[in-house]
Amino acid sequence: MSSHVDGNALAGPFSEVFRTDMTTAVCCCGGCGDTTTLATEMVYGTDALAHGSIVRCRSCDDVLITLVETPDRLVVRFPGIATLSVDRDTPPA
Amino acid sequence: MTDWKVGTVTDTRTETPTGRSITISVDGWPGNLAGQHLDLRLTAPDGYQAVRSYSIASVGDATSVQLAVDRFPTGEVSPYLVDEVLPGDQLEVKGPLGRWFVWTPEDTRPIQLIAGGSGIVPLIAMARAHAMAGSTTPFRLLYSVRTPEDRFFADDLAALESETFHVDYVYTRSTPADWPTPPGRVTREVIEAVTIPASDSPGVFVCGPTGFVEAVARSLVDLGHQPQSVKTERFGG
Numbered sequence: 001m002s003s004h005v006d007g008n009a010l011a012g013p014f015s016e017v018f019r020t021d022m023t024t025a026v027c028c029c030g031g032c033g034d035t036t037t038l039a040t041e042m043v044y045g046t047d048a049l050a051h052g053s054i055v056r057c058r059s060c061d062d063v064l065i066t067l068v069e070t071p072d073r074l075v076v077r078f079p080g081i082a083t084l085s086v087d088r089d090t091p092p093a
Numbered sequence: 094m095t096d097w098k099v100g101t102v103t104d105t106r107t108e109t110p111t112g113r114s115i116t117i118s119v120d121g122w123p124g125n126l127a128g129q130h131l132d133l134r135l136t137a138p139d140g141y142q143a144v145r146s147y148s149i150a151s152v153g154d155a156t157s158v159q160l161a162v163d164r165f166p167t168g169e170v171s172p173y174l175v176d177e178v179l180p181g182d183q184l185e186v187k188g189p190l191g192r193w194f195v196w197t198p199e200d201t202r203p204i205q206l207i208a209g210g211s212g213i214v215p216l217i218a219m220a221r222a223h224a225m226a227g228s229t230t231p232f233r234l235l236y237s238v239r240t241p242e243d244r245f246f247a248d249d250l251a252a253l254e255s256e257t258f259h260v261d262y263v264y265t266r267s268t269p270a271d272w273p274t275p276p277g278r279v280t281r282e283v284i285e286a287v288t289i290p291a292s293d294s295p296g297v298f299v300c301g302p303t304g305f306v307e308a309v310a311r312s313l314v315d316l317g318h319q320p321q322s323v324k325t326e327r328f329g330g
C-alpha cells in the first residue's frame with residue numbers, strides 16, 4: 001500500500017502559483033462531486049516533492065491535480081477538478 | 094508568493110533515540126501561527142535538491158523556528174537532519190505555510206489534541222500558543238508513543254501542564270515501570286476514556302502517521318464527533 005499525506009502539504013508548491021493559501025480553498029471533484037477543503041484531499045508522492053505529486057479525491061480516488069517540479073519549472077495540471085473556490089479574505093500564502 | 098529564505102541552525106537537542114529538535118534562525122521570518130509548517134530545501138554539492146515539509150513546534154513573532162525530525166532510515170533528508178546537521182549550518186526554508194491545520198486564541202471551543210509519535214510537533218505549537226495567550230479554554234492532549242523514551246518534548250509538555258492543559262500518554266510497546274495499564278494502541282475505548290467528549294463540541298486536531306490518523310479519525314466519528322470539527326494532518330509512513 002502506498003501511503004499518502006493530506007493536501008496540507010501542497011501549501012509550499014502552490015504558494016509559487018497562487019496569491020492566497022490554497023490549502024483552505026474548497027475543491028469540487030469533477031468525477032463524484034465531493035466537495036471539501038483542499039487540505040483534506042489525499043496527496044501521494046510528497047516524499048519526492050522535488051519531483052512530483054498526485055492529488056486524489058478523498059472520496060472516489062480520481063486524480064484531481066498533478067504537480068511536477070524541476071529546478072526551473074513547476075507544472076500543474078487539474079485533470080479532475082470541477083471547481084476550486086477561495087475565500088477572498090484569505091491572507092496571502 | 095513565498096520565497097526561499099536562508100536559515101542558520103542555532104541549536105539541536107536529542108529528543109528520542111531516533112529524533113531530535115532543531116532550532117533555525119531565519120532572517121526575515123514573519124512569525125507563524127500554531128500548526129503551520131515550512132518547506133525545507135537541501136542542495137547537494139552536485140546541485141541535486143530535495144524538499145520536505147516540516148511542521149513547526151514553535152509559535153509567535155520570533156524570527157527563529159523549532160522543528161523536530163524523526164529519522165526514516167531510507168529517507169534522503171531526515172538522516173542528515175537527525176544525525177549530521179550542526180549549529181552554524183545553513184538550510185533553506187520557505188514559509189510559514191498552510192492556514193487550515195491551525196489553532197488561534199480566537200477559537201474558544203474546548204480543544205482535544207491527539208498525536209502519534211513526531212505528530213506532536215504542530216500540536217505542541219498549539220499548546221504553547223494556548224499558554225502564551227493565557228487562554229482559559231480547556232485543552233487536552235492524548236499522546237501515543239511506543240515507549241517512554243520515544244516522547245518528543247517530554248519536559249516541555251510537563252512544564253506546559255496547567256489547570257487548562259492536561260496531557261495523557263498512551264504507550265504502545267512498553268510503559269514506565271509503575272504504569273497502571275499494559276501497552277496498547279489508541280483504540281476507540283481509550284479515546285472515549287481520556288478525551289473531551291463529543292457532547293462538549295470540541296475542536297479536535299489529530300497528527301501522526303497515516304494509519305494512526307485514519308484509525309483515530311474513524312473512532313472519533315464513531316464516538317459522535319462531527320467530521321468537520323476533526324482536522325487531521327498525516328505525515329506518511
Ligand SMILES: [Zn+2]
Nearest residue numbers: 029032057060
Ligand atoms: Zn471524487
